[in-house]
Amino acid sequence: MFPFSYPAGDRWLLPEGIEELLPDEAERLELLRRRVLDRFAAWGYRLVMPPLIEFIDSLLTGAGHDLDIQTFKLIDQASGRLLGVRADMTPQVARIDARTHAGGIPGRLCYLGSVLHTQTDHLEKSRSPIQFGAELYGHAGGASDLEIIRLMLEVLMVAGIEQVHLDLGHVGIFRGLARQAGLSPEQEGELFSLLQQKARPELASAVTALGLEPALARMFLDLADLNGRQGVIQRAKQCLASADASVQQALGELQTLADKLGAYCPNTPVNFDLAELWGYRYQTGVVFAAFVPGYGREIARGGRYDDIGKVFGQARPATGFSADLKVALRFSSLDQPFSGYADAIFAPASDTPGQAEAVRRLRDLGRTVVEALPGQASGAATHGFRYELRFDGLHWGVQSISSGDA
Numbered sequence: 001m002f003p004f005s006y007p008a009g010d011r012w013l014l015p016e017g018i019e020e021l022l023p024d025e026a027e028r029l030e031l032l033r034r035r036v037l038d039r040f041a042a043w044g045y046r047l048v049m050p051p052l053i054e055f056i057d058s059l060l061t062g063a064g065h066d067l068d069i070q071t072f073k074l075i076d077q078a079s080g081r082l083l084g085v086r087a088d089m090t091p092q093v094a095r096i097d098a099r100t101h102a103g104g105i106p107g108r109l110c111y112l113g114s115v116l117h118t119q120t121d122h123l124e125k126s127r128s129p130i131q132f133g134a135e136l137y138g139h140a141g142g143a144s145d146l147e148i149i150r151l152m153l154e155v156l157m158v159a160g161i162e163q164v165h166l167d168l169g170h171v172g173i174f175r176g177l178a179r180q181a182g183l184s185p186e187q188e189g190e191l192f193s194l195l196q197q198k199a200r201p202e203l204a205s206a207v208t209a210l211g212l213e214p215a216l217a218r219m220f221l222d223l224a225d226l227n228g229r230q231g232v233i234q235r236a237k238q239c240l241a242s243a244d245a246s247v248q249q250a251l252g253e254l255q256t257l258a259d260k261l262g263a264y265c266p267n268t269p270v271n272f273d274l275a276e277l278w279g280y281r282y283q284t285g286v287v288f289a290a291f292v293p294g295y296g297r298e299i300a301r302g303g304r305y306d307d308i309g310k311v312f313g314q315a316r317p318a319t320g321f322s323a324d325l326k327v328a329l330r331f332s333s334l335d336q337p338f339s340g341y342a343d344a345i346f347a348p349a350s351d352t353p354g355q356a357e358a359v360r361r362l363r364d365l366g367r368t369v370v371e372a373l374p375g376q377a378s379g380a381a382t383h384g385f386r387y388e389l390r391f392d393g394l395h396w397g398v399q400s401i402s403s404g405d406a
Helices: 023-042 062-070 090-100 142-158 171-181 185-196 200-210 214-223 232-239 245-264 325-330 355-364
Strands: 053-055 072-075 082-085 107-114 130-137 165-170 270-273 286-291 300-304 318-324 345-347 369-371 387-391 396-400
Touching: 023 107, 023 130, 023 142, 023 325, 090 107, 090 130, 090 318, 130 142, 130 325, 142 245, 142 286, 142 300, 142 318, 165 171, 165 245, 171 185, 171 214, 171 245, 185 200, 200 214, 214 232, 232 245, 232 270, 245 270, 245 286, 286 318, 318 325, 345 355, 355 369, 355 387, 355 396
Parallel strands: 165 270, 345 369, 345 387
Antiparallel strands: 053 082, 072 082, 107 130, 130 318, 165 286, 286 300, 300 318, 387 396
8 A cells, every 4th residue: 555645735734733943933942942051051950862762661661651642652673662752851861860870969950852742732732842841869858849940930031931920839738638538549539630620519529428537528628729829828737737747748848948939039929729739640749830921821840759760770859840942932032033134244156265264264253154156146235235255356354235344
């Protein structure tokens, strides 16, 4: 059977959710990429580049299991084994840390690269995000959570993203209540799902069906309402006063983190949501997300996921965040539109000795030089150039097309 082919007029079509970037947008994206990586480097985070494709049993190990439905799979013609195209770089970076860092030394790694999804989500239509992020391994205290959140906010700032709001939560609160109530994994999963949907009537029915003692039942219901700005942690301490020590510890960690963020990032609004449990199956502590007005989901998110490297032979505490560079570009105020050739230099088609060297020197100095091709009829002015490389009989020099030497 011959493969299906589109009519010649449709061959420019791309698969659904796969897009290409034209020069203006591609140049803005590249500017943003450089800014992000430069800021990571300024904080001491070293760049790693995991492979785009791996054996599936490695790619979907541990936290990667949740990515199975989003992972494209194919057979490796060299080995006959099943391969997967990465849908998330975070598990790959965890493997790199587990293989290359000593257990007691904090590791700071960052990454930026394309990932591929089998499906789009309800809001983003792209299946080919450019994921970037940073991970801090080897430290279990709140100071590393604080560092990662500050780094995320600073990266968004240098990316030109304004009016960022921060959401904070802690999976240890729900997890502690579930343990205290003796819930089975199935019961825990049902309540988790209802909390994520903020489906309070259904949550109340499910809690009643479990036959929990009234104090525990009330605490599960209160979680759905423990969100907002000021006073949420104080209300939580009252509502969850009979919860076990792990819940009280989680509330204390959130309060300490919020206080320190207020000192470091006083202009960033902080919202608490104790029922926000994204990544619950592998997150172990603080979770956080950055939002901007007018967008129905987070533009960056992260959290603590201790022991993520256990399946790779080294269980290290870890915290980190990730985002999509394409989404960041959409909300960035950075603007570097292509200005035509107004500041570039036009070099005529010529074999005169010294021209190639003059062009090279100018490019080394950061100038843009566009060389004419043999037989090209149009000149510098036609293309909007203001400067031209000219030979005065002795030397090559840059001259203004309209007003003499540049």
